[in-house]
Each structure stands twice: as structure tokens, then as C-alpha cells.
Amino acid sequence: MPFASGYFKTSYREDLSLVETRTRRLFLILLSAALVAFPFIASPFLLDLSSQVFLALVGALALMLLTGFAGQISLGHAGFIAAGAYVTAILFKELSAPLWVTLPASGLVGAILGVIFGLPSLRLKGVYLALSTLAMHFIVVYFGAEYESRRDFATGIVIKPPAIGPFTIRDPVTWYFVLLFVAVVALIFSINLVRSRSGRAWVAIRDREVVAEAIGVRVRLYKLSAFVTGAVMTSVSGCLFAYYRGFVSVEAYTLFLTIQYVAMIIIGGLGSILGTILGTIFVVLLPYTIDAAGRALHVPDRLTTYMFAMQYSAFGLIMIIFLVFEPGGLVAIWTRARNYFILWPFRRKAFGRY
Amino acid sequence: MQIIVNTLVLASMYSLIGCGFVMIYRTSRVVNLAQGELMAMGGYFLFTVVLALFKDPLPSFLVASIFSLGLGFMVYFFLMRFLTGESIFAAILTTIALGILLRGLITLIWTSQLRHPLEKMGIANNSHALIGDAVVSTFGIVTLVSAFCLYLGLFLCLKFTRVGLRMRAVGENPLLASRRGIRLHNYYALSWGIAAFTGGLAGMIQSCDAILEPGMVAIGLKTFPVVLVGGLDSLAGIIPGALIVAMAEAVAINYISPQASEAAPFVVLLIMLLVRPWGLFGTKEELERV
Numbered sequence: 001m002p003f004a005s006g007y008f009k010t011s012y013r014e015d016l017s018l019v020e021t022r023t024r025r026l027f028l029i030l031l032s033a034a035l036v037a038f039p040f041i042a043s044p045f046l047l048d049l050s051s052q053v054f055l056a057l058v059g060a061l062a063l064m065l066l067t068g069f070a071g072q073i074s075l076g077h078a079g080f081i082a083a084g085a086y087v088t089a090i091l092f093k094e095l096s097a098p099l100w101v102t103l104p105a106s107g108l109v110g111a112i113l114g115v116i117f118g119l120p121s122l123r124l125k126g127v128y129l130a131l132s133t134l135a136m137h138f139i140v141v142y143f144g145a146e147y148e149s150r151r152d153f154a155t156g157i158v159i160k161p162p163a164i165g166p167f168t169i170r171d172p173v174t175w176y177f178v179l180l181f182v183a184v185v186a187l188i189f190s191i192n193l194v195r196s197r198s199g200r201a202w203v204a205i206r207d208r209e210v211v212a213e214a215i216g217v218r219v220r221l222y223k224l225s226a227f228v229t230g231a232v233m234t235s236v237s238g239c240l241f242a243y244y245r246g247f248v249s250v251e252a253y254t255l256f257l258t259i260q261y262v263a264m265i266i267i268g269g270l271g272s273i274l275g276t277i278l279g280t281i282f283v284v285l286l287p288y289t290i291d292a293a294g295r296a297l298h299v300p301d302r303l304t305t306y307m308f309a310m311q312y313s314a315f316g317l318i319m320i321i322f323l324v325f326e327p328g329g330l331v332a333i334w335t336r337a338r339n340y341f342i343l344w345p346f347r348r349k350a351f352g353r354y
Numbered sequence: 355m356q357i358i359v360n361t362l363v364l365a366s367m368y369s370l371i372g373c374g375f376v377m378i379y380r381t382s383r384v385v386n387l388a389q390g391e392l393m394a395m396g397g398y399f400l401f402t403v404v405l406a407l408f409k410d411p412l413p414s415f416l417v418a419s420i421f422s423l424g425l426g427f428m429v430y431f432f433l434m435r436f437l438t439g440e441s442i443f444a445a446i447l448t449t450i451a452l453g454i455l456l457r458g459l460i461t462l463i464w465t466s467q468l469r470h471p472l473e474k475m476g477i478a479n480n481s482h483a484l485i486g487d488a489v490v491s492t493f494g495i496v497t498l499v500s501a502f503c504l505y506l507g508l509f510l511c512l513k514f515t516r517v518g519l520r521m522r523a524v525g526e527n528p529l530l531a532s533r534r535g536i537r538l539h540n541y542y543a544l545s546w547g548i549a550a551f552t553g554g555l556a557g558m559i560q561s562c563d564a565i566l567e568p569g570m571v572a573i574g575l576k577t578f579p580v581v582l583v584g585g586l587d588s589l590a591g592i593i594p595g596a597l598i599v600a601m602a603e604a605v606a607i608n609y610i611s612p613q614a615s616e617a618a619p620f621v622v623l624l625i626m627l628l629v630r631p632w633g634l635f636g637t638k639e640e641l642e643r644v
Binding site: 073120123124126127128130131132134135136138139141142145146149255256259262263266306308309310311312313314315316317319320323324327 | 385433436437440442443444446447448450451452453454455456457458459461462466575578579582586611613614616617620621623624627628631
């Protein structure tokens with residue numbers, strides 16, 4: 001389906017290319033230039049914010065692959081993040097292991113957890129699967145808490161900034177580029193995965209499992225692979241999250257974190273990579289937007305203590321609004337707008353999927 | 355002996371909360387992840403009623419229960435009605451979002467301070483000695499008794515009344531039921547009302563027995579293992595489920611560590627999902643339906 005008026009694919013190379021049409025390439029180049037130039041002009045606050053977006057994007061992409069494409073509901077996302085963070089913290093505290101040990105180790109533990117907690121998905125569907133992943137979250141967090149209290153790190157574990165060879169990632173600008181790199185790698189990985197054999201198999205399983213099996217998709221294998229892929233990406237993001245914050249503590253890995261990630265893919269629009277990006281930006285920026293709105297409206301000081309509760313309620317409300325009124329998410333709004341302008345000023349029937 | 359008493363009290367608390375969960379699930383196949391928040395709302399309603407209207411326990415409990423019931427109806431008519439017939443995933447997520455919204459509202463309206471409605475009522479929560487130097491608090495007994503009465507009432511109502519029969523019909527086959535002239539929306543709303551009422555009752559008792567604070571929603575989370583062990587669609591299954599989970603929790607507290615008691619119900623849940631995913635008393639077909 002053409003993204004622009006008068007653009008049709010005439011060769012296989014065009015069909016396979018990641019960037020279609022010249023305008024898109026131009027925009028992509030401009031966007032990359034802007035992303036590279038951003039840290040040199042942005043304030044430290046904005047820098048921190050964008051690093052948070054990149055970090056969250058990795059986790060959100062993982063959840064999108066698992067839930068949006070493979071159709072396996074997971075409410076244990078914070079558990080995978082906690083697993084990555086705790087593996088990093090424990091290896092750092094016990095063996096003072098460097099980044100190039102902790103990062104693969106987190107990935108490995110994530111993979112193991114993915115297999116163990118993906119196994120129920122072979123038998124269970126829907127609600128049951130959601131509750132079994134929820135159980136995983138509580139069990140992982142319990143082990144983390146137990147480690148903290150046994151080793152007397154009751155207030156949390158402090159992690160030193162990571163070093164790769166002689167370079168130490170410490171200042172915000174370096175962090176920005178490292179996280180940007182990781183996010184872009186995760187993004188390209190996800191895009192390519194989704195349009196490859198595995199991605200098509202996942203979509204088939206999501207849409208109709210019995211038919212997928214009938215046309216020769218190995219359902220068990222691909223369900224497990226979806227869990228493992230999602231879990232590895234998430235735990236790696238958990239490991240980076242631990243290093244970026246420099247601090248690991250149970251309080252950070254609540255059920256609310258899972259819900260935030262789920263909200264990202266819902267608000268963005270299930271089954272869309274672009275939607276994941278939009279949703280991640282939306283959810284990460286939401287609390288800060290509410291804060292800024294509060295300041296702009298000169299909310300009296302005695303009410304600022306309610307700010308957190310305000311953010312909480314607004315978050316729930318926005319999720320409800322999207323679920324009830326725009327189940328396709330932000331990307332559906334974007335697609336409608338784009339379709340309107342493709343042949344502007346002429347109307348055309350909207351087509352193209354979200 | 356003390357462990358047994360604690361287990362019994364905790365189990366009846368769980369069965370109070372879990373009962374609403376199963377009622378909603380049986381009638382509309384929606385898994386309500388906001389049950390903990392509905393419970394906390396009950397506690398806060400009680401607190402408000404005690405502050406504003408009556409000091410006596412009985413009328414204040416009654417009025418707060420009516421508020422809870424109304425909250426349940428409102429949740430259905432203003433929110434869940436739009437999701438009837440949508441995918442189950444969307445419905446679950448909406449209940450999660452509802453939970454977040456309610457928790458935010460609780461903190462906005464009542465702040466996150468610790469509250470003691472019992473002190474405001476001016477009655478004490480005495481401990482009573484039982485055989486074998488076990489003790490139980492007054493509201494522990496209240497929990498047990500109200501769970502018992504509630505189950506008896508629900509059982510009689512579902513089995514022998516017109517409304518109960520229709521409710522079961524709606525749960526069994528919504529299409530046929532609606533063809534037969536049963537108003538689905540009213541019965542779905544009723545199930546939400548009952549859920550909010552039973553959850554709210556649990557919240558009221560809990561807020562009297564211990565304290566009232568937004569963190570009490572965590573108890574609601576532990577009811578998922580309870581209903582899953584018993585079987586999602588089985589009202590009778592909640593009681594053994596609650597006993598098993600409460601026992602696991604009591605054992606974990608006494609023999610491992612207090613932290614382990616947070617995870618123990620979920621270990622039970624995982625074991626159950628591996629061995630018998632449809633629960634002790636649930637129907638196997640349920641696995642395919644959701």
C-alpha cells in the first residue's frame with residue numbers, strides 16, 4: 001500500500017528497503033541530525049528525559065513484540081526489568097563485575113526466565129497467562145527484596161557508573177548517545193524481526209492459533225521464542241536502567257511499572273512499531289507535562305503535595321479514554337491524518353493499516 | 355493454634371474479596387483487577403460516613419455498604435458498559451486503568467495518611483482468648499461471620515430466586531439469555547454492584563481491624579491466586595482456595611520470612627497453573643473461553 005501519492009513499488013529491492021520514498025529518507029536524515037545535535041543544545045533536564053525515553057523504548061518494543069505481535073498477554077514486564085537490574089546489582093556487589101559481564105548475564109537470566117514463564121503459555125491463554133506472568137513478577141521481586149535484606153542493603157544497592165575499556169559512561173551526554181544507540185539497535189532489530197519469518201509466524205499465532213498450526217507454523221517454538229526475545233530485551237534494558245540510575249531498590253519495580261509499559265503499547269496502538277515509539281514518548285512525558293501544566297496554571301503550593309496523586313489519576317483516566325474511545329491508539333490518529341493529507345485537497349477513502 | 359486462627363480470619367477476608375471477583379467473572383467473563391481498589395473505597399466510605407453522619411457502627415456500615423453498591427453500579431454504567439463484547443484483554447486493561455484512577459482519587463480526596471475509623475467510632479477492637487492460648491480480635495470474628503453470612507446469602511439467592519436464576523443464565527449463555535428477554539446490562543451491573551459491595555465490606559472490616567491507608571489495595575492483588583486456585587468460575591471454590599493461600603502465607607511468615615508471605619500466594623498460583631490450570635472446582639472448558 002502506498003504511503004505517498006503516486007508511489008508504487010516496481011522491484012523487490014524497493015519492497016525490501018526499510019525507507020520507502022525519497023521524502024521519507026530526507027525526513028529520516030533530518031531526524032538523525034536533530035537527534036545527534038540535540039544533546040549539545042538541550043538542558044540537562046531535557047537530556048535526562050530523552051535518555052529515559054530511549055531506555056523505556058527498549059522495554060516497550062519488547063512488550064510490543066510479545067503482546068502486540070505474538071498476542072501473548074504479559075503482566076510481568078516489571079519482573080523482567082527487575083531481573084535484569086538485580087542480576088547487574090548482585091554481580092556488581094559480589095564480584096564487582098564490569099558492564100561486559102553484567103549485560104550478557106542479564107540477558108541470559110532474562111532468557112531463562114522467558115523460557116520458564118513462557119512454558120505456561122503453551123497451555124494457557126488470555127487471563128490465565130496474564131495471571132501467571134503476574135505471579136512471575138512478584139516472585140522475582142521477592143528474591144530481590146530477600147537479597148537486599150539478607151545482605152543489609154535495605155535502602156537499596158548503589159552501582160558505580162559502567163566502564164567499557166578505558167571509557168567510563170558518566171556524563172549525561174555520553175549516556176544520551178549510548179542509550180540512543182541501544183534504542184536504535186532495538187528498533188531496527190524489531191522492525192526487521194516483525195517482517196521476517198518469526199514476525200509473520202507470531203502474527204499468525206496472534207490472529208488465529210489453530211490456523212497458524214494448520215499452515216505449518218510451529219506454535220510452541222514461536223510462542224517460546226516470543227517470550228525469550230521479549231524477556232532478553234527487557235532484562236537488558238533493566239540492566240542499563242540500573243546503571244543509568246546508579247541505584248537498584250525494590251520500590252522501583254512495582255506493578256505500576258508494568259502498567260506503564262502496557263499503557264505505552266496501548267496508547268501507542270497495539271501491533272505497530274511506530275505506535276510503540278509514540279506511546280513511549282507519551283507515557284514518559286505525561287507526568288512532566290502534568291507538572292508543567294500545574295506550574296503554568298499557578299497551582300497553589302499546598303496543592304503540589306497532591307501532584308503525584310494527580311499524575312496517577314490522570315494516567316488512569318487517559319488509559320481509559322484510549323481503551324474506550326480510540327482502541328487503535330495514537331498511531332490510528334496519525335494514520336487517519338496521513339491518509340487525509342496524501343491526496344490533499346482531494347478526499348480519498350482511508351486505507352492502509354495502523 | 356494461633357496459626358490456624360490467623361489462617362481462618364485471613365481466609366475469610368480473602369473469600370469476601372474473591373467473591374466479588376468471581377461474581378463479575380461468572381456473569382460477564384471480565385477479570386476485575388481493580389477489586390483491591392473497590393475494597394479500599396469501601397474502607398474510605400466507612401471513614402467518611404463515620405466522620406460526617408453516624409458514630410454507631412451498625413448504621414455506618416450499612417450506609418457505607420450502600421455507597422459501595424452504588425459505586426459498583428456507576429463503574430458499570432459509566433465505564434464497563436462500553437467494553438461489553440470487546441476483547442477480554444481490553445476489558446482487563448480497563449479494570450487496571452480503573453484501579454489506577456481509583457487509587458489516585460483516593461489519595462486526592464482522603465490523602466495517604468493512616469486513618470483509624472474505629473477510633474472515630476469510639477469502640478475498641480478487643481482480643482478474645484480462645485482455647486490453647488490463641489487470640490482473635492473482635493473484627494476477626496466479624497470477618498468470619500460476615501463471610502459465612504454472605505456466602506449463605508449468595509448461595510440461596512443464586513439458587514432459589516428469580517434474579518439469581520437469571521444471573522446464572524446470563525453467565526451461561528448471554529446471547530440466549532438476552533433473546534429470552536433478560537436485560538444483560540442490568541445483570542452485569544448487578545454483578546459489579548455485588549463485587550463492589552463485598553469488596554467494600556471487606557475493606558470496611560479490614561480498616562477497623564487494622565488501619566485504613568491506600569496501601570491496603572495490595573490485599574486485593576493476593577485474591578487472584580485465591581480465585582484461581584478455586585477455579586475462576588466457581589463460587590464454592592473460593593473457600594478452599596482462600597484456605598490454601600492463607601495457609602501458605604501463614605506458613606511463609608512463620609517459617610521463612612515476612613517478605614516471603616508476599617510471594618507465597620503467587621507460588622501457590624504458579625503450582626496450580628502447572629498442575630490444574632482450571633482450578634480445584636472450575637470447569638475445564640473455561641480455559642478455552644478466555
